[in-house]
Structure formats: C-alpha cells, structure tokens
Amino acid sequence: MSQTEQDKKIELAKRYEALWQEFGPSLQRLAFSYEFLPQAREDLLQEILLALWIALPRFRGESSLRTFVFRIAHNRALTHVWRRKRTGIHEDPESLQLADKRAGPEGTAIHNATQERLLQAIRELPLSLKQVMTLALEETSHAEIAEILGISENNVAVRLNRARNLLREKLGGRQ
C-alpha cells in the first residue's frame, strides 16, 4: 500500500471516528425507534455504521454532514425494516425465544419511564411519520428534514403535524 493510500485510510478512519462521536447517540436512538428487540437494534446500528463507512469517502460536502448521515441512516433503516418484513427474520421461533427473554416488560433496560413510553409510541407510528418525528426530535430543521427525506418542506410540516397528533393520542392513552 502506498503512503498516499495509507494516509487516506487514516484520514477516513479519523473522519469516521469524529462522525461516531457526533452522531453516535442519535443513531442509537434512531435504531431504537425502528427496532424493539435489543439484538435487532444492534443489527440495524451495525448496518447503518457499515453503510456510513462505505459512503463516507464519497462525501464531498455538497450537503451538511448531518444531512448526509441521517439520509443514509434512514434509508438503511427502511431497507432493514422491509427486509425484515419480507424475510420474517425475527419470526424465527428460536430467535424469538431469546429475544423475548431479553426484551420482555421487565427485561427491556430502559431506565426512564417517559422515554420508554415515548419510544414505544414512536415505534408504533407509520414509517413516513416516524421518520419526520425522529428527525424533528433530533432538532433537525424542516429544510434539513426535507433534504434528507427528499420531500418538500410543506410536506414535512404536514407529516410532522400528523405525527404530533398521533403521538399525543398514543401517549395520552398510555398515561
């Protein structure tokens, strides 16, 4: 390997590390909003991180790093959910047996009750509303959400409004 290639790899690793430092918690929350089972969340997070690792060298700064990361993460999460629905991966009885143990009402290690209720309610939102809501909760602007999801800002506002109403309804029902 030439010196230039090695430098590039080191540079890429540094960028990746910085990206993880900045967006790691957001990506973990995103995985939480899509997957209930701990192992499935871990899988989704790994898939997102791998996709980011592959895509990072192509990032030229045309959009903000935040937009870039969330776009990839949401696209990967969608693929993950579609694939799960198609293959029924977590319907494997053996996996479920273990997953149930790990993620039962007492097993889920969510320490904060409000967060637990919120996460549960967000997981139950339809995909299109869930995407908008999770991005909004990460303090992403309407313009950025529009860019990430490839929809208009008006559409973002409409979806967010629907998501809020639905979330309010779900949380109201749980209290």
Place this chain on the structure above:
Amino acid sequence: MNSDQEMKQWREAWQIEPPSSGPASAEIRNKAIRQEKSLRFKFILEMALAVTLLVGSAIYSSVKHNAEMLLWMVLVWLLTIAASAFSIWNWQALWRASAQSVAGYMLLYRARAEATLRAVKFGWALLVLQLFIVVPWLTYDRLQHRMPQIRYGFAMLLLALLTFVYVRMFLRQRRKALEEIQLVDGEVAHCEN
C-alpha cells in the same frame, strides 16, 4: 401545554442516553462468525482422518490376512463409523445461523458450545472403550509371547501419550465451551436486569 412546550418535553425525553443492548452481543456475534471457518476445517480434518483409518485398516488387514487382523479392522471400522456419524449428527444445522441477526448468532454460539460438550462426552466414552479394548488385547498378545517386550512397551507408551493428549484436549474444550455458555447466559442476564 402548547405545542412548542410539548415538543421540547418530548425532545428531552428522546435525547436521554439510550441503553446498550448488552456489552457482549456484538462480540458474541463476531466470535460465532469467526467460528465458521475453523468448524469447517475441523470437520474436514475429522472426515479425512476417518477415511484414512477406514482405508488404512482395510489395506493393513488385507496385507496381514489373518483372523485377528480382520477382527481388528472390523473394530476400527465400527468405531470410526460411529464417531463420524456422531460428528455429522452433532454439528448438523450448526454451520450457519438460521437468522443473520445478533440473536441468531448468540443462539448459534451457545448451541455450538453445547455441541462441543456433547462431543467431549462422546470422546471420553470412546477413549475409555478403546482403552478397554486395546490394553487387554495387547497385554494378552504379550502374555502369549506374540509380541516382543520392546514393542509392547512402545505401544503402551504411545497409548499413554495419546491418552494424555486426548484428556488435556477434552478438559480444555470442556472449559472453553462452559465459558462460552456462561458468556451468552451472562449477556442474556444483563438484558433481563
């Protein structure tokens, strides 16, 4: 509560550090993936050894061509076939995870450790059986003066050495398998608490 306050409250709840799914989940999955290559290699080695034993004993007994050698060949064949059949049965469906998920790999990792424990038990039984057959056989040959003292001594030494190697290997495999089971169970317990 107005909608801005509501959103602020949700954001605060949302941005609490999410809990991890357990420290060892990813590690166990990676270990299970890495195991695949060595398992295949071990299985191929076992099968190659079995074929060598079958063919070798057949050739040897046909060269010697007497009743004792024929009996010896039959014994080698029976034990080799039994060991190979057990190995195939024991490792079936454990080559790959049924679901390519962390849960699937954790189950697979635990199932492989259990298969190793079964293999160790079977190995102990086979070793004891072989010693019960071989030691009296060779000793009888020696007492009947059909085997020179030096050859008998060498055979016994070789047998003792092989037994020592097998005992150490079984003990090590058992300890490792128990550690693997403990790792998975510990990870499950971590998520339950």
